[in-house]
Amino acid sequence: MAKVGVYVCHCGSNIAGVVDVAAVREYAETLPDVVVSREYLFMCSDPGQELIRKDIKDGLVDRVVVAACTPRTHEPIFRKALESAGLNKYFFEMANIRDQDSWVHGDDHAGATRKAKQLVASAVAKAANLEALEDTYVDVTQAAMVVGGGVAGIFAALDLANMGHKVYLVEKEPSIGGVMAQLDKTFPTNDCSACILTPIMVEVGTHPNIEMLTYAEVEDVDGYIGNFKVKVRKKQTYVDWTKCTGCGACAEACPAKVPDSFNCGMNDRGAAYIHFPQAVPKKAVVDMKHCLNCAGHKIGQEPRISKKTGEPMLAPCEKACAADAINRSLPWNPEGELIEIEVGTVVLATGYRVMEKEHFKEYAPDSPNVLTALQMERLISATGPTGGKLLRPSDGKKPKVLDFISCVGSRDIRHHTYCSRVCCMYMIKQARLLMEKYPDLEIYMHFIDVRTPGKDFDEYYTHAAEMGIHFIKGKPGGIEMLPDDRLRVLGYDSAMGENIEVDADLVILATAIELPEDAQKLAQKFSMTMDGSGFFKELHPKLKPVDTPIEGVFLAGCCQGPKDIPDTVAQAKAAAASAAIPLAQKRVKIEPILSEVYPEKCSGCGICVPLCPYNAISLKPYADRPRAVIDMTQCKGCGVCASACPSGAIILHGYTDDQIYSQIAALTQSA
Amino acid sequence: MEFSPNIVGFACQWCTYAGADLAGNLRCKYPSTVKLIKVPCSGRVEPEYVMQALARGADGVFVGGCHFGDCHYKTGNYKTSRRMMLLTKLLSDMGIAKDRFRLEWISGAEGKKFAETITEYTEQVKKIGPNLFKGGK
Numbered sequence: 001m002a003k004v005g006v007y008v009c010h011c012g013s014n015i016a017g018v019v020d021v022a023a024v025r026e027y028a029e030t031l032p033d034v035v036v037s038r039e040y041l042f043m044c045s046d047p048g049q050e051l052i053r054k055d056i057k058d059g060l061v062d063r064v065v066v067a068a069c070t071p072r073t074h075e076p077i078f079r080k081a082l083e084s085a086g087l088n089k090y091f092f093e094m095a096n097i098r099d100q101d102s103w104v105h106g107d108d109h110a111g112a113t114r115k116a117k118q119l120v121a122s123a124v125a126k127a128a129n130l131e132a133l134e135d136t137y138v139d140v141t142q143a144a145m146v147v148g149g150g151v152a153g154i155f156a157a158l159d160l161a162n163m164g165h166k167v168y169l170v171e172k173e174p175s176i177g178g179v180m181a182q183l184d185k186t187f188p189t190n191d192c193s194a195c196i197l198t199p200i201m202v203e204v205g206t207h208p209n210i211e212m213l214t215y216a217e218v219e220d221v222d223g224y225i226g227n228f229k230v231k232v233r234k235k236q237t238y239v240d241w242t243k244c245t246g247c248g249a250c251a252e253a254c255p256a257k258v259p260d261s262f263n264c265g266m267n268d269r270g271a272a273y274i275h276f277p278q279a280v281p282k283k284a285v286v287d288m289k290h291c292l293n294c295a296g297h298k299i300g301q302e303p304r305i306s307k308k309t310g311e312p313m314l315a316p317c318e319k320a321c322a323a324d325a326i327n328r329s330l331p332w333n334p335e336g337e338l339i340e341i342e343v344g345t346v347v348l349a350t351g352y353r354v355m356e357k358e359h360f361k362e363y364a365p366d367s368p369n370v371l372t373a374l375q376m377e378r379l380i381s382a383t384g385p386t387g388g389k390l391l392r393p394s395d396g397k398k399p400k401v402l403d404f405i406s407c408v409g410s411r412d413i414r415h416h417t418y419c420s421r422v423c424c425m426y427m428i429k430q431a432r433l434l435m436e437k438y439p440d441l442e443i444y445m446h447f448i449d450v451r452t453p454g455k456d457f458d459e460y461y462t463h464a465a466e467m468g469i470h471f472i473k474g475k476p477g478g479i480e481m482l483p484d485d486r487l488r489v490l491g492y493d494s495a496m497g498e499n500i501e502v503d504a505d506l507v508i509l510a511t512a513i514e515l516p517e518d519a520q521k522l523a524q525k526f527s528m529t530m531d532g533s534g535f536f537k538e539l540h541p542k543l544k545p546v547d548t549p550i551e552g553v554f555l556a557g558c559c560q561g562p563k564d565i566p567d568t569v570a571q572a573k574a575a576a577a578s579a580a581i582p583l584a585q586k587r588v589k590i591e592p593i594l595s596e597v598y599p600e601k602c603s604g605c606g607i608c609v610p611l612c613p614y615n616a617i618s619l620k621p622y623a624d625r626p627r628a629v630i631d632m633t634q635c636k637g638c639g640v641c642a643s644a645c646p647s648g649a650i651i652l653h654g655y656t657d658d659q660i661y662s663q664i665a666a667l668t669q670s671a
Numbered sequence: 672m673e674f675s676p677n678i679v680g681f682a683c684q685w686c687t688y689a690g691a692d693l694a695g696n697l698r699c700k701y702p703s704t705v706k707l708i709k710v711p712c713s714g715r716v717e718p719e720y721v722m723q724a725l726a727r728g729a730d731g732v733f734v735g736g737c738h739f740g741d742c743h744y745k746t747g748n749y750k751t752s753r754r755m756m757l758l759t760k761l762l763s764d765m766g767i768a769k770d771r772f773r774l775e776w777i778s779g780a781e782g783k784k785f786a787e788t789i790t791e792y793t794e795q796v797k798k799i800g801p802n803l804f805k806g807g808k
Contacts, residue, residue: 098695100694104698530780531780640712640744660710664724
């Protein structure tokens with residue numbers, strides 16, 4: 001018979017302040033199989049764990065129930081305690097009497113105590129039916145993948161590569177760099193974004209351990225920690241990158257006009273283009289959706305022969321390419337190439353997008369003189385559409401009055417309730433840069449409140465106020481379009497307690513950071529969980545900030561939530577360090593919470609086979625007939641098969657029928 | 672004394688169990704009626720478990736899983752959905768108020784929704800009244 005020990009935690013006053021811990025401990029003593037029941041202030045502390053270890057070593061208990069917080073955070077800690085005392089660590093069960101009891105029933109002490117007793121009874125019943133299980137180990141593929149080539153992905157890839165690991169860096173655009181490459185300067189130091197990022201991009205591009213897969217997207221993911229199989233589609237570039245020198249002659253020759261996404265649509269690029277001047281890799285791409293098929297030379301066809309000259313008629317991009325990298329006659333596959341990459345760990349660093357101004361009808365989105373802050377960033381960048389000159393998009397003239405509006409789409413129940421965290425600072429940055437360059441400008445800024453919590457941030461803000469930038473507390477209700485392309489911002493000044501109207505030449509909206517749709521699709525491929533704000537959810541907000549529910553997959557940058565560059569880089573380096581651990585350990589543990597078929601009970605009906613989401617079950621000959629077999633390396637332990645087996649031949653270790661029925665029985669006994 | 676229903680809950684460890692933990696983190700109050708049994712996936716919940724709990728006198732049975740498309744095991748919750756749909760039909764045939772049973776999709780980020788659901792569902796079970804079955808194994 002099992003000898004169950006029950007240990008009830010006070011968690012300081014977190015539990016004991018609501019639940020009558022002594023009553024729960026006394027109740028536990030009356031339960032079948034329970035040989036000892038104790039209580040302690042903090043069970044997870046070393047003296048708390050020592051209580052358990054001592055009882056095990058004394059031969060008093062051989063099953064352990066801890067009634068405390070949630071197994072989602074603390075089960076591993078207590079399992080280790082069992083292991084260190086020489087007991088199989090799977091002889092452990094937790095009763096969640098804090099997160100799911102004392103914390104939520106604070107106004108009902110009697111109800112909370114009754115529930116705690118029932119939860120303890122349920123855990124004891126399960127504990128008495130637990131079986132000894134053994135971990136297994138698998139080798140780790142010695143490579144990592146980083147998805148997303150922005151500043152987060154760049155630093156994660158570099159750190160992993162510098163630790164000596166092979167890294168595949170997947171980026172959907174033709175070049176790495178991400179949004180940071182679009183920025184003009186960075187707060188609070190005002191150093192040029194390209195100047196600090198470009199050398200690091202080059203380091204990535206030339207690193208012997210990094211294989212860049214740009215203009216590529218993850219299509220499918222299979223496998224588990226240590227052994228991920230990722231299918232990556234390298235999109236068709238229609239340019240032979242082994243020959244392309246990045247000279248840009250094709251881009252200059254291309255007559256097509258496509259809104260340039262790098263410059264936020266403020267100018268046009270060709271269908272043949274280079275992502276941006278400092279691109280890494282600096283290679284051209286022909287965007288076939290917008291290609292005009294000049295000279296009638298369609299892809300995969302021989303060129304037409306000119307009747308006048310007798311020469312083949314080539315498209316301008318072909319003619320311009322001195323390196324012979326563009327040959328439209330070749331049979332380019334429009335689907336590109338699908339490659340499968342095996343890696344041990346993955347870092348997701350897919351980044352963010354800013355909301356477009358079209359979402360905000362109250363802020364005159366139809367006016368060309370209303371810009372998003374990212375458009376403003378391109379407008380003042382030396383590599384931007386105006387070469388860095390501040391010119392009004394409507395007439396190309398220099399504006400005199402500028403108005404910035406913060407929290408556009410952030411902290412707004414109609415869009416996103418969260419704070420995008422960087423807007424206050426980048427608006428102040430843009431205003432300061434403009435004031436330094438054009439001291440005659442008049443700049444107004446509308447804030448709900450100014451948030452500057454980072455290192456050196458508040459000093460940066462104070463200096464902006466000293467420069468004569470007008471800060472107005474209060475969110476504008478709308479913008480009126482005036483006849484001469486000017487804009488009237490209808491604001492409210494809460495300091496003065498009155499309405500304020502600003503007639504501006506240019507209005508800049510600090511639109512919210514959000515997760516792009518393609519990242520949401522990627523999240524499903526990696527089975528990521530999303531948080532309430534729509535970003536990728538970390539495993540624990542404080543203690544596992546870069547981990548995810550999928551072991552071996554880590555998060556970095558704005559895909560996990562809005563953050564500035566210093567925080568992004570710090571998180572990227574943390575994700576790289578975490579992703580390197582399994583690679584350094586060379587083998588990873590597979591928990592034995594997996595399904596198994598008892599062949600003697602199996603009728604061979606095959607119902608389970610198509611149910612398995614991982615194709616882990618097959619019918620194999622056994623004695624007189626084919627019977628189901630589960631490939632333990634494929635099984636993830638969901639138990640869908642065990643629930644469906646009409647013969648009860650499949651058992652999910654850790655969640656067996658006996659164990660669950662015993663819990664149901666315990667919970668339906670009056671406590 | 673006011674009738675306080677005894678409700679047995681099954682929650683997948685990735686979504687609804689995590690959502691219930693989050694409700695705790697956020698201190699979202701709800702009645703102490705539901706006691707969760709943690710399962711890896713709602714697809715592990717056999718309809719027999721629900722029947723067994725009801726046969727043993729549980730006033731209600733709650734099953735919580737991930738939203739469609741969010742299942743940690745890709746498709747487990749679709750199987751739960753089909754199984755529980757069939758079970759709901761059978762409950763009525765067997766003379767058990769089908770509203771004693773509740774299936775919900777609650778994510779790990781929906782602590783507030785968990786608390787609201789349990790509050791509302793508890794009221795629903797209260798209206799039906801105590802389950803007088805005392806059988807089962």
